Amino acid sequence: RTRKSSKRLPPGSLGIPVIGQSLGFLQAMRANTAEKWLQERIRKYGPVSKLTLFGKPTVFIYGQAANKFIFSCNHSVLANQQTQSIRRIMGERNLMELNVHDHKRVRDALVSFLKPESLKQYVGKMDEEIKNHLETYWQGKQQLTVLPLMKILTFNIICSLLFGLKRGTQRDKFGSCFQEMIKGTWSVPVNLPFTRYNRSLRESTRVKGMIRELIQEKRVELEQKGASPRQDLITFLLSMRDEDGKEVLTENEIVHNVILIMVAGYDTSSVVITFIIRLLANEPAVCAAVLQVAEQEEIAKNKASGELLTWEDLAKMKYTWRVAMENMRMFPPVFGGFRKALADIEYDGYIIPKGWQIFWVIPMTHIDETIFPEPSKFDPSRFENQASIPPYSFIPFGAGPRMCPGYEFARVEILITIHYLVTQFNWKPCADNSFSRDPMPVPSQGLPIKVWPRNLS
């Protein structure tokens, strides 16, 4: 029996246990050749192949049908499970690890905070954070490095909106622990004193402790000082009750999901904004179009000094959002993810054994020329008629019941930031145009640029 079923395993070698092909893959990510690395596998083994990634036997699948299978497959067959390193670092009760009822309960709680009707109230707060950032780090500067600044910005936005953390030392301490913690999420899970993984685990313990303290403070604020449940995400989650009057989320679930939101919410958007800045520097025609066609100039001119942007202003920024989407097509911040087979699965004529992980990737359909003709050409007009894009092929945010619930949050912060940047500054790059993946795309030297003010006439 074993021989018969092993015959139907996908082709490819599992390599050395635990490590397998992880190092080769990570090296390709860093050299920004991960797509080529995968294409080479596909050439050698065909569209379905096995390998070992980050500690586990894995089957790699790709393409529109594979995406549909991953994003719409029944919960009882495919579970969400991240790699061991991600699970240990972020906490096993975070949404990306939960399945079926737990997933729905926790996701519904997060979505009721992140949905558009709720976000509308926070546009002004985001606007203030962004203006404050530009005053502190951009105005009066001649040269600066974009990526680290965008990380500060998106981190500050998350801290302010989701956790009610004010600017200052507590925020800064959080920020530096976080940066260290997430560096080990895509690493080989070998916990020895000198490994990347080990350092990240230590930072993760500190971060979890800090969030527990924060939760204690918020409980007091809610119970004794009459703080509003809507003040921030933590107070919101602490205040949720089920029909029996019990708290909907356990404390562990709050801690682990706060970590998830921090990780999911700030690194990704900082990368998208950085790559848009890089693009606008290299393509003056697109930059001019963002200003004029996208009504950014018009919107700015109709504002009194100090007046904040509104939800309605954002709805007008259609061209800017198409630029952002085309950017995410070419440089998706998330490269891919993992699911776990809960039963032997038959896929495309092969068996994916129970307990193995499935590796799905985002960029492969984004660069498929049968879906996006001339894929290396930047062309925001591809998104003019979104209905013409086949389902499960443009997936920077995933799809289906697990699609990123932070989509609107990201859209709001990206649009507001680009609005103030293009209406107040000019810039040009001072390094080469290359980038690597770590695992998010990182432009050469973090994208140093020269900046000077733009005065709208």
Ligand code: HEM
């Ligand atoms: C441009 C920015 C962003 C991108 C490209 C992005 C992308 C993604 C992707 C690809 C997934 C995985 C979907 C899957 O496993 O099937 C995901 C999940 C998730 N994202 Fe985002 N994300 C972004 C911003 C955000 C923000 C701002 C937040 C929160 C404020 C957020 C919160 C989450 C959460 C909680 C999940 C887990 C959902 C689940 O498993 O049900 N993301 N995101």
